Amino acid sequence: MTTQLDLSRAPAPQPRSLAGLSLPALKAEMEAMGVPEKKAGMRAKQLRGWVHHFGVTDFDAMTNVAKEMRAELAARYTLARPEIAEHRISVDGTQKWLTRFGPNVEGESVYIPDVGKSGALCVSSQVGCTLNCTFCHTGTQKLVRNLTAQEIVAQVLIARDELAEWPSSNEDRKLTNIVFMGMGEPLYNLDNVAEAIDTISDGDGIAIGRRRITVSTAGVAPKIPELGARTGAMLAISLHAVRDDLRNEIVPINRKYDLKTLFEAIRAYPDLGNSKRVTFEYVMLAGVNDSLAEARDLIKLLRGVPAKINLIPFNPWPGAPYACSDWETIEAFADVLNRAGYASPIRTPRGRDIFAACGQLRSESVKKSAAELRREALAAE
Ligand code: SAH
Helix, strand or coil: CCCCCCHHHCCCCCCEECCCCCHHHHHHHHHHCCCCHHHHHHHHHHHHHHHHHCCCCCHHHCCCCCHHHHHHHHHHEECCCCEEEEEEECCCCCEEEEEEEECCEEEEEEEEECCCCCEEEECCCEECCCCCCCCCCHHHCCCCEECCHHHHHHHHHHHHHHHCCCCCCCCCCCCCEEEECCCCCHHHCHHHHHHHHHHHHCCCCCCCCHHHEEEEECCCHHHHHHHHHHHCCEEEEECCCCCHHHHHHHCHHHHCCCHHHHHHHHHCCCCCECCECEEEEEEEECCCCCCHHHHHHHHHHCCCCCEEEEEEECCCCCCCCCCECCHHHHHHHHHHHHHCCCCCCECCCCCHHHCCCCCCCCCCCCCCCHHHHHHHHHHHC
16 A cells, blocks of 8 residues: 655745854855855855844845845744743743744743843753763653754844843843753754854854853763864753762762862863863752761862862752752851852842742643654644
């Protein structure tokens, strides 16, 4: 038996959005549109300025592009952002977006005021995650898929729209820093993360400098030096344990890349020094990793690495098998670090009321098999 596709019933293809595309991708689109190669680069640069510096969402705003060209662009493309499925604002000013990148592909981003120079956006690099860290809510959601570079950049555009921060040269910007600390493991999606960082840091576009972009990894050791070489971003390591036996349990990627391997990779990160330190994140889990002996071992482990430490009070989620260390324990742990010269290392939890704090992000998206998708499409007819 043969099956035939009835193309007359297939939905019309959606026009593609140019918002969030990198400069080389914009150039490729211009060439695909028939713009001669010589002119495509110039056109791409014009578009980059309008879309990522001015944040326009209408081709007609592009006053230095000829009218016919604008009409042609509008016929083929949009400047739309992905749909916002949910937007919540916390009592502390933190904002969270759940963005729909496609059917059943939803990921979260969080804007945190008053961190970095004036405010940071925490972006997701994947929907779901493969790592299964035992204290992380995202870890309970299977990987749905990697986000594209365009989808990563779109999270920044959405935040800028909401904060009314166009053009990017705006003097007192509220969004000055980007952290890849949302859903997913950025180093398992390094090509797209690197392309997104190129776009975000482009001075003629979104203009958030590489030194204000931090990529956090649970420890994909072989990719760490490559991250530095390709992006120039700041590095953060989700450490959480100072011994292999405990780290194997709570950050299971440690079974593949143990502490020794991890620290060799960290030491190979390019340009480390006083002005470029590695941030070590350490979640405070009551009775698990919060003893003073562990604080002292942490200092030993970091010897010789230009480092900052971020103690993160554990943020609870439904069914989590941990509790947050009590405040005295966290302060005593921090005291040991302070005495060793690490300044104010406790990270204040933000946005807990809207479930936007570290490790609380999770969406309902699940990966569906091709067969499931076909069944659903049939059922919808
Ligand atoms: N996969 C990357 C990027 C995610 S960053 C990484 O692991 O670094 C998210 C940060 O929040 C990580 O440091 C993670 O360890 C931390 N985190 C996860 N669950 C948490 C929780 N319940 N409470 C506090 N921090 C948590």
